[in-house]
Amino acid sequence: MPEVKYKTIHRMRSFAYLFFILFISWLALTSSFQWQELSIGVFISFALSLVLHKNYLALGFPPLSIKRLVFIIIYMIMLFKEIVVANIDVAYRVIHPKMPIKPGIVLIKTGLKQDIAKMILANSITLTPGTFTLDILGDTLLIHWINVQSQKTDETTKMIGERFEKYLRVIFAE
Amino acid sequence: MSGTIIFIYLAFIGAGIFLCLLRMLKGPTASDRAVAVDTITTTVVALLVFLGFVFKRYVYLDVALVYSLLAFVGLVAIARFLEKGI
């Protein structure tokens, strides 16, 4: 019965991850190391992760590995750089007396499978220069673009989505 | 940080909130007003943390956390209602 054994290991691993996340957030919120608060935190995190680890499993996070960790850190740095560029861009458009905007609503395609990956992609698109996610359905995203440069779906996919997707595809690979 | 700099920062944040309030008064549709309230909420969270620094009380940071969480819940309720429509 290799299947059942794999499932048990998977479940225990998700339980451990959830316990770790909850305990870290407890430490960050209380920010004290007395033994009473620590023991209460361990107890509450244990009870919550006992109840909720099936929901965590349904989110579909991949298991952690060193390669994924490196890519997550690279992704964070690139995202922060893009956010700064986005802000300077929007601030320039706001201050300029004639407001050089050319807005429009376009479609793009994505190749990601999991819902959580699509959510991270949509939030990243929202925070980067000139683009804003309006709606998601299946593998299609509806994007509001403040400075339209192309109307074909292939080109917009290459210009907006590709720079995040090449990292997310590695992070969320099976 | 001296008193003059604190006053300049507070004046900038107050002027920003005033501009958003003007948009809330003018806005032709209800969506515009909801956007204005959303922007004001984020500005106010920064203002609350800044005032906590001015008053030198650690407890005041909790208020900023609770404020951002609850304003988020209220805005999502408004957005759900706008989506279903009349």
Next chain:
Amino acid sequence: MNGFGTIITGIGVLFLFLGNLGVLRLPDVYNRIQAGTKCTTLGAFLAILGIGILEPSWFWKACLIALFVMATNPISSHAIARASNKIGVPLCHKTVVDQTKDFKKDRKT
């Protein structure tokens, strides 16, 4: 360290002000959401981080609040934008292209 934190907070406050100005100036709902989300997210992040640098014992809690703002702000703006796209709030006259109809065609099937 003190001057560094003051400058970071100042940049954050400037971005907050520009975001609020953009909400007042830009012509229609979607453009206003663009300014109101991007500028205020970075502005609040930098302002809270600068306070954390100025008062080192508050640093972790300030980081927690900043991360929280950064996670929830796009979601609430996205909810409002999706609602206004669904009920058909009109676009401004500068708009070049609107492909919502193609998307809705996909939605029916």
Next chain:
Amino acid sequence: MMIIVVSLFVLLMLVAAVAALIFKDLMSAVIAACMVSLIASILFYFLQAPDVAMAEASIGAALITAVFIVAIRRTERFEE
């Protein structure tokens, strides 16, 4: 110095409250009322009462808005 900032916020709260009275679209009036309680929460914060500010933010911004929205959904949205 603080008194100028506090009076500015009182003025903003007054303007939002009058707007909530005037609007014909009841949804906009609910949004304006939400904003009144948010600014009231900041004023309590200025008066060094963080617990009251927390309660005002939770009740005013989340609970009252939700209750008003349920009420509008049961009745009609536009006042004539």
